[in-house]
Amino acid sequence: MNRIDQNEILKSTYALNETINNKLFGLLTLFLSTHNIEEIQTNTTYRVDISDLSNQLQDLFYFGKDLRDYNNNEFWYFRLSKKWETIVKDLISDKKPNILDFSIFYFKNKRFEQLPNSKSLVKDIIDKLNISKSAIEIIFDLHYEDRDIKLSEVDFSNDDLLTAYKVKHNLTSDYETISFDSHFLVKSHPSELSRGPYIQTLYSGMAIQELVLLTKFDLDKYYPKSQRNISITNGLAKNIIFYGAPGTGKSHRINLIISDKLERTERVTFHPEYDYSSFVGGYKPTMLDNDIRYEFVPQAFTKIYVDAWNDLDNDFYLVIEEINRGNCAEIFGDIFQLLDRSNNYEITPSKELKDYLIKEFLDNDKTDGNKLILPPNLHILATMNTSDQSLFPMDSAFKRRWDWEYIPINYEFSDENNSSKFVVQISKIENFSWLSFIKSVNNVIKQNDNLGMDKCLGNYFLKPENDIIEIDTFINKAIFYLWNDVFKDEIEEHSIFKDSTTYEDFFPIRPNGIEKIKEILEILKVDISIIASE
Known part of the structure; x- marks a missing residue:
């Protein structure tokens, strides 16, 4: 599996330097990080996982070696104004960025099994942006040559791209974050949302709020819409x-x-x-x-x-x-x-x-x-x-x-969240928190690009009586779902099932299933509680 040829990537990067700025790129990255089935609408609040957004920014704009791992389980919220398509024109220079150049830059770190063509790359990026056709036409130059995209015959690193980029622009800076504004390279890491060159521009200043409102709190909670x-x-x-x-x-x-x-x-x-x-x-x-x-x-x-x-x-x-x-x-x-x-x-x-x-x-x-x-x-x-x-x-x-x-998964331990009271009964003296379990296993699922949020376990995947989930129910429903529908085709490195574990290995439940459950809990770092005897 090979990346797009280095010269193709650099050519598109140089072209974007002449047509796009950090603020527009930041807005597009926000769209790319929005997990939404339906087309993004105006005056509607959308939630963005900060871990996803940070990793997206790093993958796009960081060309160094020191990759950072983000996993903070926090969310930001944004809402587009009703006139955003008109206002976004102010972020575009006389020459619009070409949609194919944008696609090649976005997919520069992806590895392809076979030659991609320009039409498929453009279709994929439009699907990922998930904005209206009219907005796509306003933002991008949609004219491009339909051709197969050359793949690299030898592997190369982002550091190699950075070296070539510096030579092109006669840069001597040691910075490793690309900027599409005048300085080309900047010190801030792209995923430092409050000071990085991309997202920071989307909430600093009053004028930008005419286009998009970006907050750290749920806009609908404090500014509810009557409809x-x-x-x-x-x-x-x-x-x-x-x-x-x-x-x-x-x-x-x-x-x-x-x-x-x-x-x-x-x-x-x-x-x-x-x-x-x-x-x-x-x-x-x-x-x-x-x-x-x-x-x-x-x-x-x-x-x-x-x-x-x-x-x-x-x-x-x-x-x-x-x-x-x-x-x-x-x-x-x-x-x-x-x-x-x-x-x-x-x-x-x-x-x-x-x-x-x-x-x-x-x-x-x-x-x-x-x-x-x-x-x-x-x-x-x-x-x-x-x-x-x-x-x-x-x-x-x-x-x-x-x-x-x-309808999101609620990981809060509170009286309002009934699922936070659920426990899985391993034995007469041992149990563990259902909410702690789904939080840990969902974290593993979300980190796997092949799976995603839609495979996660919800709060009420199991509905126990008296807040107690019997071990038999847990194995026959939750474990079976995780093994058969989630991790069955995943390599062990990305799975909670180690040592070529099959579902049959959980039977008989006593003692095999209980032993296997404890192994999984150890992998997920979920604590087992000892029930005090009366």
């Missing part, structure tokens, strides 16, 4: 997908919203066999006076649709569990257009559905069933477990019609 309150009235109903790692409490989040509205809620779970007729309805055989006849039988969507239009004074909820496990294109069908509430889309229902709705809306002066449009009081809430590989991909047109709310 995030899901007790919505006056036509502010929304489609929201709550997503996160398994066991973070996505369904619990929805349960809190609908707890006193269960009689006005329909709940379904998507799966591979679920289809349009299961969701909306269709003709089915029914019995009437001992005769079999076919008639339209409404399903969850149609039922809640009718109920909401017939009672506009109250909120109604359609809850979809595991939305990514079904074929959304097939399940929603033409109803998909209705999800774009901002455009007040109307669609013509099928004849059988229209006939049913006309009958149901006979005395309704708000709608007649001839056209479908989502009622203003019908909220659609869904959950998505990011560790599950979607059997059917959601296209971008479907995804952009939803708001997305990330």
Whole structure:
């Protein structure tokens, strides 16, 4: 596996020096470090893991030998202004940075098994930036020659790149951080966020806040947006997908919203066999006076649709569990257009559905069933477990019609965090903290580029009675998930399972499983507590 050829990297680096500045590069790095499924939106708060951001900055701009290891479990938050695409023009010189040069610079440390082409590199960088097409067009020059990118025949270090860079610009400085402003090399390490040349420029000074607000606290906590309150009235109903790692409490989040509205809620779970007729309805055989006849039988969507239009004074909820496990294109069908509430889309229902709705809306002066449009009081809430590989991909047109709310893992030991009270019972006299375990194992998972946050264990992956997780449950569910779905194909260096451990090695649980669990706890540095005898 080889890196992109040194001359290709240097050529792109020199070109960027003439077209980009540290402030714009800092903003783009912030986007690249944002773990977000949906396109980054204005006036929405996003959370950035400081460890990820620091490592990203170091990988991009540090050309020395003294690599630093960051793992501080802290977060920063940012929000783009509504006019950021207009304001970002002020950060761009007369000549825009070329998108291919930016891509080559970004992927300069990546090792490729085969020749990459310019089109694939550009596509990858646009996907990673995750900003709108209009913003991409404002920031970058999108004209480039479509060609295969030459790979280096011999290995080289970033120090070699730095030496060539110094020769090019006649630099004598010993500094090892590249700058795209006038000085070319600077003393500050790029990952020193409060004084480094990239992120520091995004929160120092009032003017930058017209473009982006970057803070060390959750902006939504201190500056909440009214539309995030899901007790919505006056036509502010929304489609929201709550997503996160398994066991973070996505369904619990929805349960809190609908707890006193269960009689006005329909709940379904998507799966591979679920289809349009299961969701909306269709003709089915029914019995009437001992005769079999076919008639339209409404399903969850149609039922809640009718109920909401017939009672506009109250909120109604359609809850979809595991939305990514079904074929959304097939399940929603033409109803998909209705999800774009901002455009007040109307669609013509099928004849059988229209006939049913006309009958149901006979005395309704708000709608007649001839056209479908989502009622203003019908909220659609869904959950998505990011560790599950979607059997059917959601296209971008479907995804952009939803708001997305990330449900993070809570590592705080507090009375509010019930999972901090959970313990795993090893024996009559030994146990360990469930929260300490998931914090340590998730740290291992997050450090592995092949895995990522979506493989982490959530707080409520296991739901014990009386806060005690039996060792059998822990091995059969948590350990099986970690071995089979997370670490099975990872090398031992990056795994919690050492010495070619297989899942069968945990059985019988007593004593083999307990012995193996203690080995894992030692690797993760999770303490075992001795229960005091009464």
